[in-house]
Amino acid sequence: MATRFKFKPIYLTLPCVIFLLFVIIYPFGYNIVMSLYDYSFLTGKKTFAGLNNYIDLFKDPYFHNSVRVTVILVFSALVLETFLGLVIALFLAAKFKGRSLARMLLIIPLGTIPVINGYLFKLIFFPGASVATHFLMVLGVVSKDVPWLTNPVLANIAIIAADAWQWTPFMMIIMLAGLQAIPPQPYELAALDGISPVRVFFRITLPKMKHAFAIAILIRTMDLLRLFDAVFALTGGGPQSATETVAYYIYRTGFQTFKIGYASATSLIVWATIFIISFIAVKKLFGEPKTA
DSSP states (O other), rough: OOOOOOOGGGGHHHHHHHHHHHIIHHHHHHHHTTTEEEEEETTOOOOOOOTTTHHHHHHHHHHHHHOOOOOOOHHHHHHHHHHHHHHHHHHHHSSTTTTTHHHHHHTGGGOOOHHHHHHHHHHHOOOTSSSHHHHHHHHHSSSSSTTTTTTTTHHHHHHHHHHHHHHHHHHHHHHHHHHHSOOOOHHHHHHHHTTTTHHIIIIIIIHHHHHHHHHHHHHHHHHHHHOOHHHHHHHHSTTTTOOHHHHHHHHHHHHHHHHHHHHHHHHHHHHHHHHHHHHHHHHHSOOOOOOO
């Protein structure tokens, strides 16, 4: 007599498990293996290198430069986007006519493809025909063409501007959610006590938004550590590696010099950095409270 197949709910997870196995787990494992080899697309030779790729990586001045550039861009973009996101969220939290339309319009940049957004800003900062320079000339701020993409400092500003334009709406959404989650009672009590709006903001609003701030900053930090699209579209890492982030360094190493093993080792270092930062942050945010 044939046995009857007994269905178990866990079988429903099989498609997801198979997807993760072939799309994430296998490539990640293969990347670990490749980081231990000296392999180049140009020569086709593959020799075991052990930890030499990692040792050479930490001696590479170009890698040191990419780390420095990444840290500067992450910090600058994060501060700007957090500030703008909070200001816009406070504006949208107030009741006014057309608020729904304003919310809809302000999240449009979030829907653009990052590399397309980068090329859009390349047109804005294009040498000799810069929209940004023309605008500054009209205002009387400058009198000649501004070398946005050929000056190291201005090129980094252009990348930060492109990233902030696209991702400030993301920060705004999380900040707005945090604002709307605050119960009205503290504000009602503050109004009865005659507390000024500035003190209400610093004593009530900001403390109650700490989780929203933490989540928004954590997600954006993890994303900014992989900043590539804006750099690729705007500057290509130039001038003279002044805007070369770690992600672009990996791209240049793997797909321009074809050092696959070396690029794999670099990508694993980036992954480990993101994992450690996110693990510590999540542990601090959502860890079990200490019992007395």
